[in-house]
Amino acid sequence: MSGIAMPKPSQELLRNKAQIVKDLQRIISGEGVICEEIELRPYETDALTAYRQIPLAVVLPETVEQVSQILKYCYANEVKVVPRGAGTSLSGGALPLADSVLMSMMKFNQILDIDLPNRAVVVQPGVTNLGITHAVQHEGFYYAPDPSSQIACSIGGNIAENSGGVHSLKYGLTTNNVLGLEMVLMSGEVIRLGGKHLDAEGYDFLALLAGSEGLLGVVTEVTVRVLQKPETARAALIGFPSSEQAGQCVADIIGAGIIPGGMELMDKLAIDAAEDFVHAGYPLDVEALMIVELDGPEAEVDRLLQEVSSLATQNNSTYLRVSETEDERNTFWAGRKAAFPAVGRISPDYLCMDGTIPRKALPQVLKRMQVLGEKHGLRCANVFHAGDGNLHPLILYDANNPGELEAAEAFGADILRLCVEVGGVLTGEHGVGIEKRDLMPEMFSETDLKQQQRVKCAFDEKHLLNPGKVFPVLHRCAELGRMHVHKGQLPFPNIPRF
Numbered sequence: 045m046s047g048i049a050m051p052k053p054s055q056e057l058l059r060n061k062a063q064i065v066k067d068l069q070r071i072i073s074g075e076g077v078i079c080e081e082i083e084l085r086p087y088e089t090d091a092l093t094a095y096r097q098i099p100l101a102v103v104l105p106e107t108v109e110q111v112s113q114i115l116k117y118c119y120a121n122e123v124k125v126v127p128r129g130a131g132t133s134l135s136g137g138a139l140p141l142a143d144s145v146l147m148s149m150m151k152f153n154q155i156l157d158i159d160l161p162n163r164a165v166v167v168q169p170g171v172t173n174l175g176i177t178h179a180v181q182h183e184g185f186y187y188a189p190d191p192s193s194q195i196a197c198s199i200g201g202n203i204a205e206n207s208g209g210v211h212s213l214k215y216g217l218t219t220n221n222v223l224g225l226e227m228v229l230m231s232g233e234v235i236r237l238g239g240k241h242l243d244a245e246g247y248d249f250l251a252l253l254a255g256s257e258g259l260l261g262v263v264t265e266v267t268v269r270v271l272q273k274p275e276t277a278r279a280a281l282i283g284f285p286s287s288e289q290a291g292q293c294v295a296d297i298i299g300a301g302i303i304p305g306g307m308e309l310m311d312k313l314a315i316d317a318a319e320d321f322v323h324a325g326y327p328l329d330v331e332a333l334m335i336v337e338l339d340g341p342e343a344e345v346d347r348l349l350q351e352v353s354s355l356a357t358q359n360n361s362t363y364l365r366v367s368e369t370e371d372e373r374n375t376f377w378a379g380r381k382a383a384f385p386a387v388g389r390i391s392p393d394y395l396c397m398d399g400t401i402p403r404k405a406l407p408q409v410l411k412r413m414q415v416l417g418e419k420h421g422l423r424c425a426n427v428f429h430a431g432d433g434n435l436h437p438l439i440l441y442d443a444n445n446p447g448e449l450e451a452a453e454a455f456g457a458d459i460l461r462l463c464v465e466v467g468g469v470l471t472g473e474h475g476v477g478i479e480k481r482d483l484m485p486e487m488f489s490e491t492d493l494k495q496q497q498r499v500k501c502a503f504d505e506k507h508l509l510n511p512g513k514v515f516p517v518l519h520r521c522a523e524l525g526r527m528h529v530h531k532g533q534l535p536f537p538n539i540p541r542f
C-alpha cells in the first residue's frame with residue numbers, strides 16, 4: 045500500500061489462524077466462514093481500490109445472535125473486526141487488516157416492516173439503498189438520500205458513512221432520515237436506539253452513530269423515514285462558459301432563498317465523459333453544466349424554475365433546457381449518476397475526493413483547483429453536489445506509471461487542505477476511512493481528536509473494531525484517562541500504535 049501506515053498485524057493471531065477459523069465455524073457453520081486465499085481475494089478492497097489487503101478470514105453471519113457470538117469471541121481473543129456492507133466505500137472504510145476478521149453483513153438482506161402510517165420502514169443492514177425505495181414506491185413513497193451508488197450500497201454502509209446524494213440538499217443526509225437502529229457492541233451486547241417515534245430522550249446516540257465508520261459497533265437493523273413523492277419534479281440543464289460562473293449561480297440561487305431538490309455541477313471533462321457513456325443529451329459546447337431540480341406543487345415549481353433561469357442568465361448561462369416529461373428528467377439525472385464510471389472510461393485510475401466548502405467559496409476554490417492540477421501535472425474532473433458545497437474532484441492517474449498514485453494522493457491532499465482553509469471540512473459524505481485519516485490534524489486540534497477517541501473508547505476500549513481508520517494516531521484508552529493504570533501496568537499493552 046502506498047504511503048498509508050496501518051496497525052502491524054499480530055504474528056500470534058496470524059499463527060493461530062487455523063484455530064480461529066475453527067472457532068468461528070462453531071458459531072457459523074457451512075459456508076458462512078471463508079478462509080481460503082482465493083475466496084478471500086474479492087474482499088481485499090472496497091471502491092478505494094488503490095489499497096488492498098487480504099483478511100485473516102471472512103464471516104457472513106445471518107442472525108443477530110451470530111453477530112453477537114462472533115464479536116464476543118473476537119473481544120475475548122483480541123481479534124480485530126472490520127464490518128463490511130457492499131464494499132463501495134470510497135475512503136477505504138471496509139479495507140481489511142491482515143490479522144482481522146472481515147464481517148460481511150450482506151446476508152442481512154430482508155425488509156422487515158413497511159409502516160406507511162408512521163412513514164417508517166424497518167430493514168436489515170444489507171438491504172440496498174435503492175431496495176428501500178423499490179419496496180414502497182408502488183404506494184407513492186421513497187427513501188430520500190440517494191447516493192449515486194444506490195443500486196449497490198447497503199443501508200448499513202450508508203449509516204456508517206452518513207451517506208448523501210443529489211437530493212440531500214433539500215432532504216438531508218442519512219442522519220436526517222434514520223429513526224432507529226439495533227447495533228451489536230464489540231463485547232457482543234445488543235443495544236437499540238430510537239424507533240418509529242419522533243425524538244428520543246437522553247443523548248442523541250443515533251446522530252453519533254451516523255458517520256461512525258464501523259468503529260463503534262455493527263448495525264443489525266435500521267428504521268428509516270420514507271417520504272411521499274412530491275406532486276411535481278422538473279429538472280433544468282443549464283450550461284455556462286466557465287465553472288466559476290456556474291459556481292456563482294449556485295451561490296446566488298441559495299442566496300435567493302431557493303432550496304432545490306437537487307443542484308449538481310459537472311465540468312467539461314465530466315460532461316464529455318458522461319455524455320459519451322449515457323447519451324443524456326448534455327450540451328458539449330459548455331464548460332460547466334448545472335442540473336437543478338425543483339419539486340413540490342406544480343405552480344411553485346413553475347415559478348421557481350423562472351427565478352432560477354433568470355439567475356442563470358444573470359450569470360451568463362449559454363444553455364437552458366427544462367425537462368418536459370418524467371423520462372426526460374430521469375435521463376438528465378442518469379448522466380450525472382453515471383458520471384463516476386463514465387470518468388473511469390477515460391482514465392485507467394482515478395481518486396475520488398470528497399471535501400465540503402461554504403457555497404460562497406465555490407468560484408474561488410474551482411479556480412484554485414485548476415492551479416493545483418497544473419502543479420501536480422494531473423487532470424481532474426469535477427462532479428459535485430454544488431448546492432451542498434460538497435466537491436467530488438476525480439483525480440485521473442495511471443497506477444502503472446511510477447509515482448502517479450503518489451502524485452494523485454498529494455494533489456488530493458492539497459485539495460482537502462484548500463477546503464479546510466476556506467472554512468470547509470475534509471469530508472462531505474464518503475467518510476474519513478484511511479483516505480483522509482492522516483489529514484485529520486489539518487482540521488482538528490490534538491484536544492479535539494483525543495475527545496473523539498474518548499468516545500471510541502467508551503464503545504470499544506480494546507480498539508478492535510475497524511482499527512487504522514479515521515484516527516491518525518491511535519491513543520491507548522489509558523492515555524486518554526478512560527482506564528485505571530495500576531502500578532504502571534496498562535490493561536491492554538498490546539494495542540498497536542501506528
Ligand SMILES: Cc1cc2nc3c(=O)[nH]c(=O)nc-3n(C[C@H](O)[C@H](O)[C@H](O)COP(=O)(O)OP(=O)(O)OC[C@H]3O[C@@H](n4cnc5c(N)ncnc54)[C@H](O)[C@@H]3O)c2cc1C
Pocket residue numbers: 090091126127128129130131132133134136137138149169190191192193196197198199200201202203204205206207208209210257258259261262263264384385473474510
Ligand atoms: C460509483 C460510486 C458512487 C458513489 N456515490 C456516492 C454518493 O453519491 N454519495 C455518497 O455518500 N457515497 C457515494 N459513494 C460511496 C459509497 O457508496 C457509500 O459510502 C456507501 O454508503 C457505502 O456503503 P457500502 O454498503 O458499500 O459499505 P462498505 O463500503 O462495505 O463499508 C463502508 C463503511 O461502513 C462500515 N459498515 C458497513 N456495514 C456496516 C454495518 N452493518 N455496521 C457497521 N458498520 C458498517 C464499514 O466498516 C465501512 O467503514 C459512491 C461509491 C461509488 C463506488
